[in-house]
Amino acid sequence: MSDFAFLWEGLTAISWKTLLMWLIGALLIWLAIKKDMEPALLLPMGFGAILVNIPFSGVLTQGDTTGIIDWLFQVGIHAAEAMPLLLFVGIGAMIDFGPLLSNPKMLLFGGAAQFGIFFTVLLASFLNFDLKDAMSIGVTGAADGPTSIMVSLRLGSNYMGPIAVAAYSYMALVPLIQPLAIKLVTTKKERMIRMPYNPAEVSKTTRILFPIIVTVIAGLIAPDSVALVGFLMFGNLIRECGKLENLSQAAQGPLANLITIFLGITIACQMQADKFLSWGTLLVMGLGLFAFVFDTIGGVFFAKLINLFLPKEKKINPMVGGAGISAFPMSARVIQKMALKEDNQNHLLMHAVGANVAGQIGSVVAGGIILSLAGQLLA
Amino acid sequence: MWNFLSVNWENVNKSLELMLKGMGGILVVMLLIFLVILVLNKCFNKKKDDGDDND
Numbered sequence: 001m002s003d004f005a006f007l008w009e010g011l012t013a014i015s016w017k018t019l020l021m022w023l024i025g026a027l028l029i030w031l032a033i034k035k036d037m038e039p040a041l042l043l044p045m046g047f048g049a050i051l052v053n054i055p056f057s058g059v060l061t062q063g064d065t066t067g068i069i070d071w072l073f074q075v076g077i078h079a080a081e082a083m084p085l086l087l088f089v090g091i092g093a094m095i096d097f098g099p100l101l102s103n104p105k106m107l108l109f110g111g112a113a114q115f116g117i118f119f120t121v122l123l124a125s126f127l128n129f130d131l132k133d134a135m136s137i138g139v140t141g142a143a144d145g146p147t148s149i150m151v152s153l154r155l156g157s158n159y160m161g162p163i164a165v166a167a168y169s170y171m172a173l174v175p176l177i178q179p180l181a182i183k184l185v186t187t188k189k190e191r192m193i194r195m196p197y198n199p200a201e202v203s204k205t206t207r208i209l210f211p212i213i214v215t216v217i218a219g220l221i222a223p224d225s226v227a228l229v230g231f232l233m234f235g236n237l238i239r240e241c242g243k244l245e246n247l248s249q250a251a252q253g254p255l256a257n258l259i260t261i262f263l264g265i266t267i268a269c270q271m272q273a274d275k276f277l278s279w280g281t282l283l284v285m286g287l288g289l290f291a292f293v294f295d296t297i298g299g300v301f302f303a304k305l306i307n308l309f310l311p312k313e314k315k316i317n318p319m320v321g322g323a324g325i326s327a328f329p330m331s332a333r334v335i336q337k338m339a340l341k342e343d344n345q346n347h348l349l350m351h352a353v354g355a356n357v358a359g360q361i362g363s364v365v366a367g368g369i370i371l372s373l374a375g376q377l378l379a
Numbered sequence: 380m381w382n383f384l385s386v387n388w389e390n391v392n393k394s395l396e397l398m399l400k401g402m403g404g405i406l407v408v409m410l411l412i413f414l415v416i417l418v419l420n421k422c423f424n425k426k427k428d429d430g431d432d433n434d
Contacts, residue, residue, distance in 0.1 A: 118398035
């Protein structure tokens with residue numbers, strides 16, 4: 001009988017932690033399929049959570065045998081953050097900076113809406129998280145998965161798994177969280193402010209020079225942001241140059257899809273029960289939500305601040321400020337929907353898109369600045 | 380269990396410093412990019428007005 005003991009070795013190694021992680025995996029898959037919440041990421045992460053928590057799982061390194069998910073994590077994320085960065089090439093190729101280039105003042109919202117990141121770092125420090133963990137948790141507020149993963153990895157945070165789950169979950173929860181946060185800090189009158197849209201024409205030369213110049217500026221001020229900004233802008237340059245349509249389509253489609261498939265399942269490497277199941281994880285998820293809410297509120301309050309100095313006919317609808325986060329284009333759509341709900345003739349979409357793409361730049365720059373400052377502060 | 384006395388005030392101070400420098404840094408970067416866009420739009424839209432369109 002003992003010759004067949006290997007048949008139930010796995011079964012006897014199942015613990016309550018294993019079962020809980022399988023449940024979490026199943027929940028992520030359910031959210032992806034039934035609730036349509038970021039299915040491209042939550043589904044691979046959910047399946048990966050089940051996969052890595054099977055006792056003696058062959059996808060993880062066991063003794064001398066290297067597991068595929070461990071290998072993917074080491075090569076694709078740990079070695080040089082390749083996966084998040086390559087995904088940024090695809091994202092850059094998807095983004096049309098036109099609405100921002102024709103209305104550049106929206107850039108300011110992309111900066112202001114990063115307030116939640118830093119406010120959360122402060123709160124997390126107050127709750128006695130290590131500074132490197134606090135910084136990593138704060139970045140979750142931008143709802144920017146690749147940047148969150150890269151910062152937490154570069155800083156060596158102990159909470160990379162929960163941070164990745166939080167970043168992608170809140171990205172998916174934009175339509176639920178943002179309206180609540182915005183309504184909390186705006187009046188109906190403010191939400192009804194109309195903003196006429198008279199876009200200036202943007203020349204092709206501007207569209208081509210923009211990604212190059214932004215990379216140089218961000219790189220000179222925050223050199224650690226060069227990888228993030230550079231890859232994002234490289235993707236955008238491929239899109240805008242007008243000569244590489246095939247590459248642009250490949251970056252937006254096959255490249256982004258391939259990386260997304262493997263990024264989700266690779267992140268699950270950090271969702272092993274022993275690492276993932278702790279009070280710290282719950283706190284990280286809570287703080288991530290806090291960061292996301294305060295990012296939104298930061299953008300809204302900045303718009304309100306600017307309105308104090310603008311004449312009545314040029315006032316900005318504060319909801320547009322809330323779109324200055326990285327979750328593109330969900331946030332812009334949410335703002336448009338909210339505006340139409342208050343006044344069915346109030347079309348804010350293009351303003352919100354401008355703020356939203358600025359938020360993409362802002363979150364990447366914020367990540368780079370945190371990495372740069374971490375060098376001084378953690379020394 | 381968290382308590383007020385166990386707070387690491389050195390980290391809190393560093394976080395405040397990060398907030399100040401971080402938000403300042405982001406606003407500087409955004410302002411610079413804002414100025415660059417203004418200059419680019421001014422330069423290349425002018426050419427369009429002169430009938431020398433880049434598009």
